Amino acid sequence: MKQLDIEAIETLKDVMEDEFSILLDTxxxxxxxxxxxxxxxxxxxxxxxxxxxxxxxxxxxxxxxALALADLCMRAESLGAKKSLEGADSLVSQIKAEYLAVEILLKSYL
Structure with missing residues (x-):
């Protein structure tokens, strides 16, 4: 799965114009x-x-x-929905790593 949907980001950037940087900062x-x-x-x-x-x-x-990040979060959500924390540490580590990669990629759009 690719990290970012470039088309979605470009569309957001076009639609939001000057507000796009505020969206990313938030x-x-x-x-x-x-x-x-x-x-x-x-x-x-x-x-x-x-x-x-x-x-x-x-x-x-x-x-x-941020498709890969959303997918990892969905896996954590499913884990929690099953009232389980088995493997959650590893999953949260993956979420953190993916977020850091996404942050770098998104900052290139500022």
């Missing part, structure tokens, strides 16, 4: 909070909170065309 800030929350959800053994956080992160990643 995504970066929110994502860092969500990454912290995902880790906290695991530490507090809260599968439902993991599901909610991952669901929210999936939506924002999807809206920005």
């Amino acid at each position: 995504f970066f800030e929110d994502s860092k909070l969500r990454l912290d929350d995902l880790q906290s959800n695991i530490l507090s053994n809260d599968a439902e909170a993991l599901r909610r956080t991952a669901h929210s992160f999936k939506g924002s990643a999807s809206n920005l065309g």
Whole structure:
């Protein structure tokens, strides 16, 4: 799966014009909070909170065309929905790594 849907990003950039950089900055800030929350959800053994956080992160990643990140978040959401945290540490590590790659790619559009 490709990391970014370039067509979706280009469309967003065209539609939002000067507001596009604000959208990206907001995504970066929110994502860092969500990454912290995902880790906290695991530490507090809260599968439902993991599901909610991952669901929210999936939506924002999807809206920005971060397809691989959205897919990983969907996997974390499914895990939480099953009331399980088995493998969540590894999955959150993958989400963090993918987010960092996406952040670099998205910053090239600023």
